[in-house]
Every structure is written in structure tokens, then in C-alpha cells.
Amino acid sequence: MGKRRGLEVSVGAAEAVAMADVDVIAAYPITPQTHIVEHLAELVNNGELDAEFVPVESEHSALSVCIGASAAGARTFTCTSAQGLALMNEIVYIASSMRLPIVMILANRSLSAPLSIWNDHSDAMSVRDTGWIQVFAQNGQEVFDHIFFAYRVGEDPKVSLPVMIHVDGFIVTHVIEPVEFWEKEQVERYLPPFKPISRLDPERPVTMGAFAMPQLFTETKVAQDMATTQSMEVILSAWEEIYKITSRRYRPVEAYRTEGAETIFVVQGSFGETLSVAVDELRAKGEPVGLVMPRLWRPFPFELFRSAVKGAKNLIVIDRAISFGGQGGPLAIELRSSLFGLPAPPRVINFICGLASRDVTVEDFKNIYERAVDGSKAPVFQEDFQFYGVRS
Amino acid sequence: MLEVRLHGRGGQGAVTSAELLATAAIEKGAYAQAFPSFGPERRGAPVVAFLRISDGPIRLRCNIVRPDIVTVLDPGILRIVPVASGLKGEGVLVVNSKADEEEIRELTQHKGKVVKVDATRIALEELGLPITNTTMVGALVRALEFISIDDLEGPVRDRFGRLAERNLKAMKRAFEEAQICGAR
Numbered sequence: 001m002g003k004r005r006g007l008e009v010s011v012g013a014a015e016a017v018a019m020a021d022v023d024v025i026a027a028y029p030i031t032p033q034t035h036i037v038e039h040l041a042e043l044v045n046n047g048e049l050d051a052e053f054v055p056v057e058s059e060h061s062a063l064s065v066c067i068g069a070s071a072a073g074a075r076t077f078t079c080t081s082a083q084g085l086a087l088m089n090e091i092v093y094i095a096s097s098m099r100l101p102i103v104m105i106l107a108n109r110s111l112s113a114p115l116s117i118w119n120d121h122s123d124a125m126s127v128r129d130t131g132w133i134q135v136f137a138q139n140g141q142e143v144f145d146h147i148f149f150a151y152r153v154g155e156d157p158k159v160s161l162p163v164m165i166h167v168d169g170f171i172v173t174h175v176i177e178p179v180e181f182w183e184k185e186q187v188e189r190y191l192p193p194f195k196p197i198s199r200l201d202p203e204r205p206v207t208m209g210a211f212a213m214p215q216l217f218t219e220t221k222v223a224q225d226m227a228t229t230q231s232m233e234v235i236l237s238a239w240e241e242i243y244k245i246t247s248r249r250y251r252p253v254e255a256y257r258t259e260g261a262e263t264i265f266v267v268q269g270s271f272g273e274t275l276s277v278a279v280d281e282l283r284a285k286g287e288p289v290g291l292v293m294p295r296l297w298r299p300f301p302f303e304l305f306r307s308a309v310k311g312a313k314n315l316i317v318i319d320r321a322i323s324f325g326g327q328g329g330p331l332a333i334e335l336r337s338s339l340f341g342l343p344a345p346p347r348v349i350n351f352i353c354g355l356a357s358r359d360v361t362v363e364d365f366k367n368i369y370e371r372a373v374d375g376s377k378a379p380v381f382q383e384d385f386q387f388y389g390v391r392s
Numbered sequence: 393m394l395e396v397r398l399h400g401r402g403g404q405g406a407v408t409s410a411e412l413l414a415t416a417a418i419e420k421g422a423y424a425q426a427f428p429s430f431g432p433e434r435r436g437a438p439v440v441a442f443l444r445i446s447d448g449p450i451r452l453r454c455n456i457v458r459p460d461i462v463t464v465l466d467p468g469i470l471r472i473v474p475v476a477s478g479l480k481g482e483g484v485l486v487v488n489s490k491a492d493e494e495e496i497r498e499l500t501q502h503k504g505k506v507v508k509v510d511a512t513r514i515a516l517e518e519l520g521l522p523i524t525n526t527t528m529v530g531a532l533v534r535a536l537e538f539i540s541i542d543d544l545e546g547p548v549r550d551r552f553g554r555l556a557e558r559n560l561k562a563m564k565r566a567f568e569e570a571q572i573c574g575a576r
Contacts, residue, residue, distance in 0.1 A: 175426065
């Protein structure tokens with residue numbers, strides 16, 4: 001392996017993007033933004049990275065630039081958060097429908113109003129159905145590894161889709177921690193050059209993203225959905241190859257101490273790290289509790305999820321986003337739906353907390369556990385969801 | 393695991409102090425985590441930064457509420473922020489102050505070990521600026537067992553380039569001039 005370095009996660013992510021030898025980076029360089037593109041701009045400016053850095057006037061333009069560049073055969077990268085993603089939204093759909101393997105890090109942050117710069121998953125959930133392959137990274141190392149993963153999966157001709165890496169804004173992006181780098185040769189072997197099936201070329205003109213009559217539209221979308229679902233095979237193989245290089249095992253659904261667990265927490269993002277400590281402490285007291293983290297968000301690994309929670313009586317699903325007027329947080333809604341129709345499904349107890357980086361500690365997770373499994377507070381089970389940690 | 397909370401004012405570089413120590417620990421093969429209290433940066437306003445150092449991977453992604461060490465980069469902070477809040481009884485308070493021990497104890501109510509140094513004076517003399525981040529790292533190292541001043545040389549050079557020499561000097565002076573007051 002390469003050198004182990006202590007650096008800000010955002011800087012590490014940018015170094016990985018540079019090692020992936022991107023051709024074009026387009027980004028709106030100010031709030032909401034991270035040091036990821038700032039460091040990439042430095043690398044390009046210093047001549048350390050031979051790429052075009054296009055500082056655009058809006059996120060809408062950032063992704064539009066990526067689309068044009070990717071259609072011409074360039075490896076492209078962008079990065080945004082929160083309202084930046086919201087402004088980009090129109091183009092987010094177009095990237096996936098045009099089957100362009102752009103890679104984006106979404107530093108997850110709260111959508112305004114009230115104006116907030118802090119972390120939650122409201123932005124992530126706003127793009128759930130945009131057709132991007134989506135993974136959640138819990139820490140700096142996972143972000144670093146998943147840059148190479150994202151290009152390898154997205155650019156595979158069997159997939160040809162954009163990939164979004166979710167990482168908790170501030171809580172992970174702004175932390176200085178150790179990241180083990182890959183050697184240049186390892187990246188080159190893992191990630192072959194981008195060879196698009198077709199590309200914009202004046203010598204051989206093609207039309208991309210054109211108008212489709214109703215007679216064609218449905219079939220186009222069915223093909224897109226099939227490509228998304230069938231990307232699983234490529235995803236699994238890309239993770240397997242990472243394991244061979246780094247000894248780090250990534251799975252669509254991560255499970256921690258679920259053997260014999262009656263109650264299983266289900267979370268995404270950096271909650272999983274703190275929660276694993278709470279699970280250890282609860283296990284030490286004899287509580288039959290485990291933790292499951294759906295790393296792969298789209299395509300959602302339904303079968304793997306069902307088998308990961310098999311035998312559990314209770315699922316404590318903790319969302320970091322709200323579906324206003326809905327039946328809980330977006331993660332809980334998804335999971336309930338995936339369990340529907342099973343002969344004896346576990347009960348889904350949904351909590352929403354940690355909005356706008358509200359601190360959620362080991363103690364908080366233990367309190368949540370107590371509330372969820374305490375029979376005297378049974379009404380909990382009759383509610384679709386509840387907010388945790390709201391000041392009265 | 394060792395948990396440190398740093399109190400300073402926006403612009404004084406509390407985050408840089410945490411970053412330098414985290415990088416030094418990681419260079420030595422340990423695990424570390426340094427992060428700011430995330431807020432809109434306001435120059436002069438009280439801010440907090442956090443540092444964790446451990447032998448194994450660090451899984452906590454939350455703030456530090458029961459620190460082993462509290463470091464205060466600005467003397468004025470003692471009067472407006474309850475810096476010793478949650479500090480373990482056997483924990484260490486590392487302060488930039490020219491006040492005497494009694495006054496510091498009265499302001500903070502901390503009965504454990506205190507490491508004090510007039511870091512503002514050292515920073516003014518060595519750097520010409522009342523920015524105490526590197527200076528206070530020197531005092532903080534007095535409270536740490538497994539990081540030495542020498543371990544910080546690399547991180548300081550990487551971070552400060554041509555200004556590294558002066559910062560290293562300020563750091564070493566604080567290390568030497570820091571006064572240790574035993575637990576009461």
C-alpha cells in the first residue's frame with residue numbers, strides 16, 4: 001500500500017480524484033462547497049494535475065460542464081452539497097439518463113431554510129430517484145477508496161451510469177484523520193482508462209440526449225432501470241478487487257455484531273461509526289443488539305438487506321432526514337417497504353435525529369435503544385416515527 | 393483513547409493546534425482525529441476544536457464532552473466560557489495565562505493538574521502576532537506522554553513553510569517555560 005497520511009478528509013478525497021487522473025473538474029467554488037474542489041484547483045494550478053478546472057457560476061452549470069465533457073469522452077468530477085445540489089437538480093437527472101459516468105461527491109448537508117451549513121441527509125434524499133448509483137462512505141478512508149470504485153463501476157460499459165458518493169459534511173469532510181493512500185500502479189491496474197461506448201466526435205457525429213416520442217420514452221427508461229439494477233454484479237466485483245488490493249472489505253449491506261441480535265440498528269453514513277461503539281457497550285451488558293448499514297443506496301440491495309436483518313424482532317432505523325407528512329424518514333420508508341409481505345417481519349421503530357449536525361453521542365444511541373425496547377414505553381411502536389433529542 | 397478539547401478565539405488557530413498534534417500522532421503510527429466545532433467562522437468569537445488520539449481506529453463521530461485535557465489558547469476565554477466543563481477530575485488544564493495559579497483555579501474551578509504559560513507574550517516575541525496556536529502546542533505537549541516536541545517538527549514544517557522556524561521556536565519556548573501546578 002501507499003503511505004498512510006494524516007490529512008483532512010476533503011484533501012484526501014481530492015488527492016484520490018487526482019490519482020484517478022480526471023480530465024475535467026467543474027465546480028461552483030463557494031458555499032456550499034468543501035475543500036475538495038479547493039484542493040483540486042490547487043493541484044491543477046500548481047501543475048501537479050493535468051486537468052481542466054472549470055470554476056463555473058452555478059452548480060447547474062457545474063454539472064452541465066461535466067455532461068458535455070463526459071459526452072466527449074473525458075473523465076469528469078464534481079462536488080457539491082445541500083442547496084448547491086438543489087440548484088443542480090435538473091441536470092442530475094440528465095447525467096444518468098444520458099448514461100454518463102460522472103463522479104460526484106455529495107458532502108451531505110442540510111437543505112435550507114432556515115439557512116444551515118451543517119450536516120444531515122436531506123440533500124442525499126432529495127436525489128434518491130435521479131438514477132445515479134449511490135454509496136455512503138463513513139470515514140475518510142472509505143471516501144478515498146470509493147473514488148476509484150466510482151469510476152471503475154460507472155465507466156464499465158455494462159453500467160455506464162454516474163456515481164454519487166455520500167459523505168457526511170463537516171462531521172467527516174472537515175476531519176483530520178489517517179488515510180492510507182494507494183500506490184500509483186495500484187490505481188492504474190484497478191482503474192483502466194475511460195473508453196466510452198460512443199462519444200461526441202466531429203468526425204463521427206452522433207446525437208445524445210435527444211427528444212423521444214412516447215413510443216420510445218418508456219423503453220429508454222426501462223433500459224436505464226435495468227442497467228441500474230444489473231450494475232450490482234459490477235459493483236460487487238469492484239469491491240472484491242478493492243479487497244484484494246487493500247484488505248478492506250466493502251459490502252452492499254454492512255453488518256456489525258448481528259449474530260443472535262434481537263434488535264438491530266439501521267443507519268447510513270457516519271452514524272454507523274459512533275453507533276458501533278454503542279453496540280459494543282450494549283453487548284457488554286448482555287443486550288442482544290447489532291447494527292446494519294446499507295452502504296449501497298441505489299441500486300438498493302433488497303435481498304441482502306432482508307437476509308442481514310433476518311431473525312431480528314426490532315429494527316431501530318435512524319434517519320437523518322425528514323419526509324414531511326410521510327410515514328417516517330426516507331430510510332425507514334424504504335426499509336419498511338422492503339420488509340412488507342415477509343411472513344414475520346421485524347417491527348420498524350423509526351427515529352429522526354442529528355439534523356443540521358445536532359450532536360448524537362454514544363449515550364444518545366443507548367437512550368434510543370432503551371426507548372425502543374422498553375415495553376413500558378410501548379406506544380413508541382404505534383407511531384410511525386419520532387424525533388429524538390428535540391428540546392422542549 | 394485520549395480526548396482533548398481546545399478553546400480559543402476565531403482566527404487564533406485552535407483547529408491548527410489540533411491538526412498539528414493529530415498529524416504528529418498519525419506520523420508515529422497512532423490513530424488521531426482533529427476537527428473544529430462547526431460553525432460560521434467569526435474572527436474573535438470563542439471557538440472550540442477537538443482532538444482524539446488512540447492506539448486503534450477511532451470510531452466516534454461526536455463532540456468531546458468528557459475531555460482528558462482542556463487547552464485554552466486565549467486568556468480572556470477563561471472569564472467567559474466554562475472551559476473546564478466536563479473535564480475529568482484527574483484531567484489536565486493547559487492555559488495561556490499570566491495569572492497566578494489561584495486565580496486560574498478560581499475562574500475554572502478545576503482541582504486537577506494545571507499547565508500554565510504566558511503564550512501570548514511568547515507569540516508576540518517570536519512571531520510578532522498574538523496567535524498562540526503553535527505556542528500552545530508546546531505547552532500541551534507537556535501534558536502528553538507519547539508525543540514529543542521533536543515529533544511536531546515535520547507537521548509544523550509542512551504546515552508553515554518558511555514561517556516554520558519561528559513557530560517551532562515559540563513552541564519550544566512554551567514547552568520549556570510552561571509551569572506545572574500539581575493537582576489539589
